[in-house]
Amino acid sequence: MPKTVHLSLTEGHALATACLKANGADEANAKAVADTMIAAEGDGCKSHGLFRLPGYVAALRSGKVDGAARPKVARIAPGVVRVDACGGYAPLALAAGRQPLIDAAREQGIAAMALVRSHHFAALWPEVEGLCEAGLAGLACTAYMPAVAPAGARKAFFGTNPMSFGWPRRDGPPMVFDQASATQAMGEVMIAARDGHELPPGVGLDAEGKPSTDPNEVLKGVLLPFGGYKGSAIAMMVELLAAGLLGEHFSYEAAENDNKDGGPPAGGEFLLALDPSRFGDAGWMDHCEAFFERLLALDGTRLPGARRHENRPRIAADGFDLNAELHEKILGLCGA
Amino acid sequence: MPKTVHLSLTEGHALATACLKANGADEANAKAVADTMIAAEGDGCKSHGLFRLPGYVAALRSGKVDGAARPKVARIAPGVVRVDACGGYAPLALAAGRQPLIDAAREQGIAAMALVRSHHFAALWPEVEGLCEAGLAGLACTAYMPAVAPAGARKAFFGTNPMSFGWPRRDGPPMVFDQASATQAMGEVMIAARDGHELPPGVGLDAEGKPSTDPNEVLKGVLLPFGGYKGSAIAMMVELLAAGLLGEHFSYEAAENDNKDGGPPAGGEFLLALDPSRFGDAGWMDHCEAFFERLLALDGTRLPGARRHENRPRIAADGFDLNAELHEKILGLCGA
Numbered sequence: 208m209p210k211t212v213h214l215s216l217t218e219g220h221a222l223a224t225a226c227l228k229a230n231g232a233d234e235a236n237a238k239a240v241a242d243t244m245i246a247a248e249g250d251g252c253k254s255h256g257l258f259r260l261p262g263y264v265a266a267l268r269s270g271k272v273d274g275a276a277r278p279k280v281a282r283i284a285p286g287v288v289r290v291d292a293c294g295g296y297a298p299l300a301l302a303a304g305r306q307p308l309i310d311a312a313r314e315q316g317i318a319a320m321a322l323v324r325s326h327h328f329a330a331l332w333p334e335v336e337g338l339c340e341a342g343l344a345g346l347a348c349t350a351y352m353p354a355v356a357p358a359g360a361r362k363a364f365f366g367t368n369p370m371s372f373g374w375p376r377r378d379g380p381p382m383v384f385d386q387a388s389a390t391q392a393m394g395e396v397m398i399a400a401r402d403g404h405e406l407p408p409g410v411g412l413d414a415e416g417k418p419s420t421d422p423n424e425v426l427k428g429v430l431l432p433f434g435g436y437k438g439s440a441i442a443m444m445v446e447l448l449a450a451g452l453l454g455e456h457f458s459y460e461a462a463e464n465d466n467k468d469g470g471p472p473a474g475g476e477f478l479l480a481l482d483p484s485r486f487g488d489a490g491w492m493d494h495c496e497a498f499f500e501r502l503l504a505l506d507g508t509r510l511p512g513a514r515r516h517e518n519r520p521r522i523a524a525d526g527f528d529l530n531a532e533l534h535e536k537i538l539g540l541c542g543a
Numbered sequence: 544m545p546k547t548v549h550l551s552l553t554e555g556h557a558l559a560t561a562c563l564k565a566n567g568a569d570e571a572n573a574k575a576v577a578d579t580m581i582a583a584e585g586d587g588c589k590s591h592g593l594f595r596l597p598g599y600v601a602a603l604r605s606g607k608v609d610g611a612a613r614p615k616v617a618r619i620a621p622g623v624v625r626v627d628a629c630g631g632y633a634p635l636a637l638a639a640g641r642q643p644l645i646d647a648a649r650e651q652g653i654a655a656m657a658l659v660r661s662h663h664f665a666a667l668w669p670e671v672e673g674l675c676e677a678g679l680a681g682l683a684c685t686a687y688m689p690a691v692a693p694a695g696a697r698k699a700f701f702g703t704n705p706m707s708f709g710w711p712r713r714d715g716p717p718m719v720f721d722q723a724s725a726t727q728a729m730g731e732v733m734i735a736a737r738d739g740h741e742l743p744p745g746v747g748l749d750a751e752g753k754p755s756t757d758p759n760e761v762l763k764g765v766l767l768p769f770g771g772y773k774g775s776a777i778a779m780m781v782e783l784l785a786a787g788l789l790g791e792h793f794s795y796e797a798a799e800n801d802n803k804d805g806g807p808p809a810g811g812e813f814l815l816a817l818d819p820s821r822f823g824d825a826g827w828m829d830h831c832e833a834f835f836e837r838l839l840a841l842d843g844t845r846l847p848g849a850r851r852h853e854n855r856p857r858i859a860a861d862g863f864d865l866n867a868e869l870h871e872k873i874l875g876l877c878g879a
Contacts, residue, residue, distance in 0.1 A: 284652030284821040286622050316620030317655050317815075321822050344788065346780075359843035372780045374787070384776040434770025440720040440847050441777070443838070444682075444708045451710070451831040452680065452817060454824020459837055479653075481788060485620040486657050488790020495787040501795060502779070507695035511776050 209402060211528035219527065220245045223260055226541045230267040232274035232296075239298035243329045248527050251518035254394030255330040257529055257537065262328060263296070264540045266470020272296060272326045278303040286311060286318045292325030297476065300325050301334050308480050309341045316485035320478035321453045327351075328471035331371035332385040332512065338480050339373040339381030346479040347371045348445040350458045352465070352472055355389045356429045358439035361416035363429040366458035367393050368445035375483075377496050380519075384511030388442035389430040396422045396430070401530075448477040547864035555863065556581045559596055562877045566603040568610030568632075575634035579665045584863050587854035590730065591666040593865060593873065598664060599632070600876045602806025608632060608662045614639040622647060622654045628661030633812065636661050637670050644816050645677045652821035656814040657789045663687075664807035667707035668721040668848065674816050675709040675717030682815040683707045684781040686794045688801070688808060691725045692765045694775035697752025699765045702794035703728070704781035711819075713832050716855070720847030724778035725766040732758045732766070745771065784813040 214222070220241050227237035240263055247255035266272040276295025280303050283289045288307045292300035304320050311318035331347040338345030351366030365388060373383035387393075390410045399406055400422035411425035412418055419425055432438035450457040455475025456464060465472035483491040502508055550558070556577050563573035576599055583591035602608040612631025616639050619625045624643045628636035640656050647654035667683040674681030687702030701724060709719035726746045735742055736758035747761030748754055755761055768774035786793040791811025792800060801808035819827040838844055 283823055284818075286651035286653040287821055287823075289823050315622035315651055315653075317622040317651075317653055319653050319817070319822075323823070344783070357838060357841060357844050359845070360841040361843065362841055364838060364841055372776070372783075374783050382779075384780075386773045386776060390770070433773045434726070436847075437722045437769045437774065440708070440722060443718075443847075444720075446834065447680065447708075447710050447831065451827060451834060452819050452822050452824075454822070454827060454830065457830075457834050457837075459834075481655070482620075483788050485623055486655075486788050486790070487619050487623075487625050487659070488788075491787060491790060494790065495783065498782065498787060498793050501793075502693060502700060505693060505696040505698055505700055507697065508693050509695065511772070511779075 210531035212531050212534040213526055214529055215526040216245055216249050216523060219248055219257060219529070222537060222541070223257060226260060226264060226537055227267070227274070229541050230264045230274070232267060236274050236276065236296055236299050239302055240296050243298045243333060246333050247330055249519055249522050250515035251522060251527075252330060252515060254392060254398055256527075258394070258398070258533060259328050260537055261540060262470045264470075265468045266326060269466055269468035269470070271466050271468055271470060271473075280304050280307050282307065282311065286315045287321060288318065289321045289323065291323055294324055294473070295326065296471075297322065297325040297327040297329065305334070305337055308478065309338065309343065312338075312343050312480035312482045313485070317479070317481050319480070320476075322476040322478065323453055323455050324473060325475065326471040326473060327476055330385050331369050331476075332373070332383045332515075334478055335371045335373035335385070336381055336383050339375040339383065342375050342482070342484070344375065344481040344483060345371075345373045347476060348449050349476040350446045350449045350456070350461065350474060352462050353458045354393050354430050355432055355442055356412065357443070358432065358436035361412060361429065364459060365432070365439070365442040365446060366461070367430065368442045368449075368458070370441065370445055374495065375492075376499070377492055380512070380516045382499065382510045382512060386433075388432050388438055388445060390433045390438075391430065393430065396425055400426055449475055452477060546867035548867050548870040549862055550865055551862040552581055552585050552859060555584055555593060555865070558873060558877075559593060562596060562600060562873055563603070563610070565877050566600045566610070568603060572610050572612065572631060572635050575638055576632050579634045579669055582669050583666055585855060585858050586851035587858060587863075588666060588851060590728075592863075593869065595664050596873055597876065598806045601804045602662060605802055605804035605806070607802050607804055607806060607809075616640050616643050618643065618647065622651045623657060624654065625657045625659065627659055630660055630809070631662070633658065633661040633663040633665065641670070641673055644814065645674065645679060648679050648816035648818045649821070653815070653817050655816070656812075658812040658814065659789055659791050660809065661811065662807040662809060663812055666721055667705050667812075668709070668719045668851075670814055671707045671709035671721070672717055672719050675711040675719065678711050678818070678820070680711065680817040680819060681707075681709045683812060684785050685812040686782045686785045686792070686797065686810060688798050689794045690729065690766055691768050691778055692748060693779070694768065694772035697748055697765065700795060701768070701775070701778040701782060702797070704778045704794070706777065706781055710831065711828075712835070713828055716848070716852045718835065718846050718848060724768050724774055724781060726769045726774070727766065729762075729766065732761050736762060785811055788813060
């Protein structure tokens with residue numbers, strides 16, 4: 208077991224905020240980015256927790272990301288809220304666009320947010336969960352750096368291209384899934400490499416295009432889409448929604464335009480909001496609760512996101528373990 | 544090789560129309576259903592061609608489906624077009640809602656069609672392709688009869704739950720994929736059993752709920768979603784959009800309410816339309832064409848739907864082969 212340091216969420220948040228501010232982020236951006244990372248730690252999702260902080264810092268130091276950016280929000284069509292992150296990190300821009308998107312969806316029945324000129328380095332479930340908390344259903348996706356070979360190919364072209372979908376529940380947290388179009392996310396492979404774990408078969412190919420279960424080899428090679436050509440089609444859909452639709456970088460463009468500082472490249476995010484109460488069935492909530500009940504009555508089922516939601520109160524109370532090497536690294540970055 | 548009868552698309556259309564009319568469909572409904580089946584034959588997609596006609600007829604004969612239904616279209620929110628098929632087949636209702644959905648999407652940037660009280664028995668790509676031909680992107684999904692075990696479960700609960708997504712191209716037909724949430728169709732498993740082939744892992748479970756690669760065992764068990772828990776999440780999303788959002792039947796409700804006449808159960812369809820020209824990038828078409836070009840430049844790649852589009856001009860010119868037994872059966876149904 209690697210050595211760890213135990214932190215409360217408050218301590219983790221303060222550490223992240225201080226580190227980002229020491230590297231050029233202003234208060235609002237540092238807080239928004241820290242909120243996002245600590246929400247992931249709080250859900251036990253370490254690959255999107257403080258593990259990302261060195262990357263965030265690198266992109267501030269290189270000047271790729273503007274740590275003091277102020278997002279601009281515009282309703283460019285009745286159903287479209289365009290949020291220009293102005294070269295900053297995504298969290299503050301997403302926060303700025305949240306209420307306008309909710310308002311548009313309630314008014315129109317359906318609306319989308321086009322997040323552009325942002326740097327996204329986080330899970331998508333926080334923004335989807337934010338919509339569900341307002342009683343809406345949500346879908347989000349983003350293209351990233353080329354990491355996944357399209358069906359039939361042996362070279363990276365699609366990003367890990369996560370898609371998240373959420374549905375509001377009557378009691379307790381919403382149902383939210385958030386999954387990469389790759390069999391595993393790159394963050395998971397990175398953590399497997401760090402911790403010396405083997406990968407399950409089917410996760411990726413090595414540099415020669417041969418299947419491998421060694422995370423270090425897959426990191427030099429390419430990930431595979433989940434479910435073969437069907438997952439590959441989903442990955443392509445994500446490219447078209449998050450880049451083609453918004454006028455933002457496709458994954459291959461993100462790579463071509465990136466300075467390779469280890470932080471997130473410039474890109475966009477597509478965020479869809481649906482108001483079930485505007486689709487014609489006043490009893491939708493009861494109907495869907497009955498569906499979830501039937502699904503959960505089957506032996507062996509659980510809802511996506513359930514583990515995160517189970518982790519949440521425990522980690523909020525007890526705190527979390529941070530890899531000691533990462534903790535040292537973060538402390539070093541704070542003294543920049 | 545089974546015996547076949549050769550027909551032109553026009554002959555096939557006339558045969559289908561006559562057969563549906565002989566069984567209680569009026570002119571408009573017969574023509575719309577025939578259009579849909581013949582479009583599938585014309586793309587070489589036989590499983591959605593005249594192969595479906597006996598099922599369509601069975602549901603007319605049993606009285607489950609109203610062959611003279613007139614769909615009602617209502618704009619129930621600025622971004623929501625609700626189409627009530629009034630107990631009829633989906634094709635006429637989809638045709639009635641098409642232009643209102645296109646108008647709404649162009650006006651709002653994004654809009655959805657809620658198709659309800661319909662009987663859907665066709666592929667989804669025709670309606671998605673219809674949106675793409677108007678310069679829009681489209682996404683469609685529908686829940687069907689339980690056939691797929693959710694991740695972790697051993698019993699059928701989700702339908703095959705197809706999802707289709709399409710994107711307009713500058714020249715030629717749009718990119719459209721249309722894929723079930725199951726790894727393989729039951730028909731493919733039957734063919735593997737007949738030919739003595741082993742299944743790839745992940746296709747299905749045996750009668751005891753254990754993973755099996757023996758097609759004979761899977762035929763006694765249940766299909767699995769593509770890509771494990773990720774495909775299962777997609778199947779659940781389809782249930783929530785096509786049933787939960789619209790106030791329509793979840794797959795398990797479709798089964799509980801069906802008369803088992805072999806025709807399609809009552810249900811809904813969710814159809815999303817996006818107007819890329821309203822999302823803020825005037826150059827979106829060039830940008831996306833460059834993306835498709837880069838993708839196709841990779842060794843081993845092709846676009847989803849490419850085979851259908853390659854078949855189209857050939858079958859339009861040369862006609863198609865219809866299984867002779869099916870042809871006999873259809874002729875028998877015509878004389879009802």
